[in-house]
Amino acid sequence: MNRLDAALAAARAARRTALITFCTAGFPRREDWPGVMGAMERGGADVIEVGLPFSDPMADGRTIQHADEVALGQGVSVGDALGWIRAYRDAGGACGVVVMTYYNPLLQYGQERFVGDAVAAGADGLVLVDVPPEEGGELRAAARAAGLRLVPLVAPTTSDARLARLLDGAGGFVYCVSVTGVTGARRELPSDLPEFLARVRRHTELPLAVGFGIAAREQVEQLAPWCDAVVVGSAIVDAARAGGDAAERIEGYVEVLSGRRRPA
Amino acid sequence: MQPADTDIQLPDATGHFGPFGGRFVPETLVAALEELATAFAQVGRDAAFRAELEALLHTYVGRPTPLTYLGRLSERVGLRLYAKREDLAHTGAHKINNAVGQALLAQRLGKRRIIAETGAGQHGVAVATVCAVLGIECAVYMGTEDIRRQSLNVFRMKLLGAEVRAVDSGSRTLKDAINEALRDWVTNVRSTHYLIGSAIGPHPYPAMVRDFQRVIGDEARAQVLEREGRLPDAAVACVGGGSNAIGLFAPFVADADVRLIGVEAAGRGLATGEHAASLSAGRPGVLHGTLSYLLQDEHGQVRETHSVSAGLDYPGVGPEHAYLRDSGRATYIAATDQQALAGFRLLSETEGIIPALEPAHAVGALPRVRELAGEGALVVLGLSGRGDKDMTTVAAELGVSLD
Numbered sequence: 214m215n216r217l218d219a220a221l222a223a224a225r226a227a228r229r230t231a232l233i234t235f236c237t238a239g240f241p242r243r244e245d246w247p248g249v250m251g252a253m254e255r256g257g258a259d260v261i262e263v264g265l266p267f268s269d270p271m272a273d274g275r276t277i278q279h280a281d282e283v284a285l286g287q288g289v290s291v292g293d294a295l296g297w298i299r300a301y302r303d304a305g306g307a308c309g310v311v312v313m314t315y316y317n318p319l320l321q322y323g324q325e326r327f328v329g330d331a332v333a334a335g336a337d338g339l340v341l342v343d344v345p346p347e348e349g350g351e352l353r354a355a356a357r358a359a360g361l362r363l364v365p366l367v368a369p370t371t372s373d374a375r376l377a378r379l380l381d382g383a384g385g386f387v388y389c390v391s392v393t394g395v396t397g398a399r400r401e402l403p404s405d406l407p408e409f410l411a412r413v414r415r416h417t418e419l420p421l422a423v424g425f426g427i428a429a430r431e432q433v434e435q436l437a438p439w440c441d442a443v444v445v446g447s448a449i450v451d452a453a454r455a456g457g458d459a460a461e462r463i464e465g466y467v468e469v470l471s472g473r474r475r476p477a
Numbered sequence: 478m479q480p481a482d483t484d485i486q487l488p489d490a491t492g493h494f495g496p497f498g499g500r501f502v503p504e505t506l507v508a509a510l511e512e513l514a515t516a517f518a519q520v521g522r523d524a525a526f527r528a529e530l531e532a533l534l535h536t537y538v539g540r541p542t543p544l545t546y547l548g549r550l551s552e553r554v555g556l557r558l559y560a561k562r563e564d565l566a567h568t569g570a571h572k573i574n575n576a577v578g579q580a581l582l583a584q585r586l587g588k589r590r591i592i593a594e595t596g597a598g599q600h601g602v603a604v605a606t607v608c609a610v611l612g613i614e615c616a617v618y619m620g621t622e623d624i625r626r627q628s629l630n631v632f633r634m635k636l637l638g639a640e641v642r643a644v645d646s647g648s649r650t651l652k653d654a655i656n657e658a659l660r661d662w663v664t665n666v667r668s669t670h671y672l673i674g675s676a677i678g679p680h681p682y683p684a685m686v687r688d689f690q691r692v693i694g695d696e697a698r699a700q701v702l703e704r705e706g707r708l709p710d711a712a713v714a715c716v717g718g719g720s721n722a723i724g725l726f727a728p729f730v731a732d733a734d735v736r737l738i739g740v741e742a743a744g745r746g747l748a749t750g751e752h753a754a755s756l757s758a759g760r761p762g763v764l765h766g767t768l769s770y771l772l773q774d775e776h777g778q779v780r781e782t783h784s785v786s787a788g789l790d791y792p793g794v795g796p797e798h799a800y801l802r803d804s805g806r807a808t809y810i811a812a813t814d815q816q817a818l819a820g821f822r823l824l825s826e827t828e829g830i831i832p833a834l835e836p837a838h839a840v841g842a843l844p845r846v847r848e849l850a851g852e853g854a855l856v857v858l859g860l861s862g863r864g865d866k867d868m869t870t871v872a873a874e875l876g877v878s879l880d
Binding site (some may be wrong): 273 | 503646763766843
C-alpha cells in the first residue's frame with residue numbers, strides 16, 4: 214500500500230484528524246534538512262508536504278514567499294529536495310511524503326525524470342499548485358504509471374461539474390483550499406467552509422484535507438467533523454524562522470497541532 | 478474589435494497556440510477565467526457591446542489614430558516608413574484600447590472593482606483613466622523599482638483616483654507586480670476583474686488582449702492601403718509582453734508577403750545576460766499562467782531582467798508571439814538600451830515625435846529591419862506611446878540634470 218494512503222487510513226481508523234505539515238525545502242537553512250522532516254514525524258505529523266521553492270509563487274502569501282526566497286538564495290534545487298526525502302527515508306522516516314510545487318521547476322527538470330526520481334527518493338504524492346486538470350497530461354500519465362498520487366486542489370469557487378472532473382483519476386487525498394485567497398495563517402476560517410466540504414464529500418470517497426489559513430489546534434478541532442485531515446504550512450514556516458534550532462521548534466509546534474502536547 | 482476572424486483560428490478551445498498558451502493557474506481562478514472566456518466570446522457577437530466600445534474608442538480615446546509618413550527618417554534609414562500613432566491615443570499609449578474593452582466587459586460581468594499591474598505606468602494610467610470615466614474602483618500594482626523610474630505616471634494614476642500599491646518583492650518590477658495582482662485576484666475573485674495589460678497570462682487573456690488591440694492593425698492596414706494602394710513589406714513593433722505588436726500584426730498574419738518583425742529589449746546586450754529578450758534568448762516555460770518563451774535559469778527559476786524601458790522589462794512574452802516565432806511567420810530581433818536611446822533621439826530630431834522608450838527600440842532596430850526587408854521597403858512602424866513619461870530616465874542616461 215502507498216505510504217500516503219496508509220498514513221491517512223490509519224488516522225481514519227483511529228478516528229483522528231490526520232495532520233499534514235508543510236515546509237519549504239531547505240528552509241530556514243539547508244543544514245536543517247532533512248532534520249525538519251524527522252522533527253515533524255516526532256511531533257505527530259501523519260503526512261509531510263515538501264515545498265519546492267519557486268521564484269514566482271503566485272498562490273502564496275508573504276510567509277511562504279519569503280521562505281522560497283531564502284531557500285532559492287541558498288541555491289535549493291529540485292535535486293536537493295529529492296535528496297532530503299531520500300535521506301529521511303534512509304533514516305527510517307515513515308510518514309507519507311507529498312511534494313508540493315509550481316509547474317515550471319518540474320517542466321525544466323523533465324517531467325518523467327521527476328516522477329521517476331521522486332518515487333525512487335520515497336515520495337508518495339504530488340500537489341501541483343498551478344496545473345488544473347486541463348493541463349499537464351504528460352506529467353499526470355507518468356505519475357499514474359509510477360504510482361505517485363496526484364493530489365487535486367479544489368477551491369470554494371470550484372463548480373460541481375468541475376469537481377467531478379478534478380476528482381477523476383485523483384489519488385491520496387483531496388486538498389480543499391479553505392478560502393478564496395493565498396496561503397497564510399488566519400485567525401478565522403470562513404463560515405461557509407463546512408458547506409463547501411460537504412459539497413466536495415458528495416463527489417468522492419478520498420480523504421478530505423483542508424488547507425490555507427490553519428495555524429492552531431483549536432482550528433484543527435473545529436474542523437474535525439467536516440474533514441479527514443488538515444494541512445498546516447505558513448504557521449510552521451513561521452515557527453521555523455523564529456530562530457534557534459529550527460527542527461526543535463518545528464517539533465514542539467507540531468506536537469501542539471497534533472494534540473500530543475498542550476501549549477505551554 | 479473584430480470577431481474571431483478567418484485569418485486567426487488560434488487559440489484553440491483550451492487557449493493553446495500550438496504548444497504555447499494554456500491556463501496554468503490555481504484552481505480558485507479557473508471559474509473566473511471560464512466566466513471571462515464565455516463573456517468575451519459573447520460580446521464578440523453582441524452588436525450593442527461593439528457599438529458601445531466603438532463609440533468610446535472614437536469619442537473618448539480619439540480613434541482612429543493617424544498613420545504618419547516619416548519622410549525625413551525614411552531618407553535617413555533607407556526605408557519608406559509610416560508610423561501608426563498610438564502615441565496620439567488618449568493617455569498617450571496603445572494601452573487604453575485594451576483597458577476600455579476589458580473594463581466594459583468587467584461591467585457586464587457585474588464586477589465592482591478592477592485591479593491591474595503596471596510596468597512603465599502606461600497601462601496603469603490607462604486603467605485608472607477608464608475606471609474614472611466608468612466609475613469603477615481601481616487598484617494598480619507596481620514594483621517599487623518602476624515607481625522610482627516612472628514617478629510621473631504614479632502621480633497621474635493617483636490624480637485619476639486609483640490606489641497605487643507598491644510591490645517590494647523579487648525584482649520589484651512588472652513581473653512582481655503581476656504576482657501581487659494575481660494574489661489580490663485569488664483573494665477577491667468574486668468581486669474583482671483583473672485587467673491584464675499585455676497579451677500574456679492564462680486563457681482567455683492573450684486572445685482577448687489581442688482582439689482588443691487589433692484595432693491598431695485593422696486601422697493601419699486600411700490606412701496604408703488607402704495611401705499606398707498596397708500592403709506594406711513589413712510591420713515592425715517592440716515586444717515586451719507583446720500587446721501592441723500582436724495588435725498590429727494580427728490583421729497582417731494572413732498576408733503572407735507582409736514581413737512581421739518584433740523588436741525585443743536587448744538591454745546591455747544579449748551576451749551580458751542583462752536584457753529582457755525572451756524570444757531571442759529564452760526557452761519555453763510557464764510563468765503567470767501561460768506557457769511561452771521565458772528567461773529562466775537551468776532550474777526553472779525565473780531570471781531577473783534588465784531594460785532601460787520599464788515597459789519591456791519582463792522575463793516572459795505572449796504565447797502567440799512564441800507561436801509566430803516557432804512557425805516562422807514572424808521574426809524577432811533585439812535592440813540594446815543604447816540603440817533604443819539612439820532611436821529615441823533620431824525620431825525626435827527628424828520627425829518632431831518624442832517616442833516612449835519602448836517603441837524607441839523599434840526605431841533603433843531600423844537598420845536591421847532594412848537588412849531584413851530590403852532597401853526602400855515600405856514599412857509600418859508601431860509607435861505604441863509617447864515619451865513624456867521617460868524624460869527623467871533619458872535625461873539621466875544622457876547625463877543631463879533636470880533640477
